[in-house]
Amino acid sequence: MTRAGDDRPMMDHEYDGIQEYDNPMPRWWLLLFAVTIVFVPVYYLLPSDIGNITKADMYTQEIAAFNAAHPEAPKMTAEQVGVFVGKADAIADGKVVFMANCVACHRADGGGQIGPNLTDDFWIHGATPLAIHTTITEGVLAKGMPPWGKMLKPEQINSVMAYVISLHGSHPTNPKEPQGILATAEAAKP
Ligand code: HEC
Known part of the structure; x- marks a missing residue:
């Protein structure tokens, strides 16, 4: 479907006289979108992260840093x-x-x-x-x-x-x- 005097394709719906063009998403946008989707499983499934530290290591390091900053009161007699x-x-x-x-x-x-x-x-x-x-x-x-x-x-x-x-x-x-x-x-x- 196109509009009179305009050969750009239209969506085939119309609400209250309002129509919209069937403009495709820009190619760069779609590409970026695809890249982010591909990145997710890679990011979650790879055991090592930037700098070769696993997320479990990062967690352990953060907990250790917290504990070092908040030492438990030593057991007293x-x-x-x-x-x-x-x-x-x-x-x-x-x-x-x-x-x-x-x-x-x-x-x-x-x-x-x-x-x-x-x-x-x-x-x-x-x-x-x-x-x-x-x-x-x-x-x-x-x-x-x-x-x-x-x-x-x-x-x-x-x-x-x-x-x-x-x-x-x-x-x-x-x-x-x-x-x-x-x-x-x-x-x-x-
Ligand atoms: C959010 C409320 C709250 C705060 C803040 C709080 N307490 Fe308590 N405290 C209680 C409650 C409730 C009990 C009773 C625990 C129970 O029933 O076993 C208690 C019990 C105690 C007891 C033991 C009393 C007994 O009869 O054996 C001591 C000592 C104590 N608090 C000291 C402190 C000190 C010192 C601080 C501040 C560094 C503090 N409390 C802050 C709620 C609080």
């Missing part, structure tokens, strides 16, 4: 953790970490909201400095406590642990009801 308890500079540093990361769930005064009251004698995951250090490091993801070991530096974990312990017995107003088991005041000391 009760003695190593105990050093920070009651230390004024650790508590001061820990307060900064706590205000920046923990208040949304534990409240600025530690009285608890989404997370438990951190100032009372009741602990779900243990009251010793090491237990508190471990809870902060590993978190309790299923209950909504994030694992901070990957997000904070080891020294930040040490100091925020010291700060949490320093809150013990501070009796904030309107605290969350006790959760966990009663630990004697002694247990919260190093």
Whole structure:
């Protein structure tokens, strides 16, 4: 089908009096399109990439780089953790970490909201400095406590642990009801 006075081919449909030319896609465009289609299986199926690194290698390298940049807090002993308890500079540093990361769930005064009251004698995951250090490091993801070991530096974990312990017995107003088991005041000391 062509149009009167115009020998360019038309598409054989017409909607509301509107017709369109049957213009082919430019050859360069079609060629480029074909090349991209051919490139896809080549790109996905070839085991090696530019520079002879497989995608699995790239993944491993990226994960290794991430882990190097976010070292896991080293496993601590009760003695190593105990050093920070009651230390004024650790508590001061820990307060900064706590205000920046923990208040949304534990409240600025530690009285608890989404997370438990951190100032009372009741602990779900243990009251010793090491237990508190471990809870902060590993978190309790299923209950909504994030694992901070990957997000904070080891020294930040040490100091925020010291700060949490320093809150013990501070009796904030309107605290969350006790959760966990009663630990004697002694247990919260190093
Ligand atoms: C997104 C909310 C959230 C944030 C942020 C959060 N926590 Fe928690 N935290 C929780 C919840 C929920 C629990 C209770 C876990 C459970 O029920 O087992 C908890 C438990 C704890 C416990 C153990 C309490 C116990 O009774 O054994 C400690 C210690 C603790 N958090 C410290 C911290 C510190 C320090 C930070 C900041 C670095 C922090 N939390 C940030 C939600 C949070």
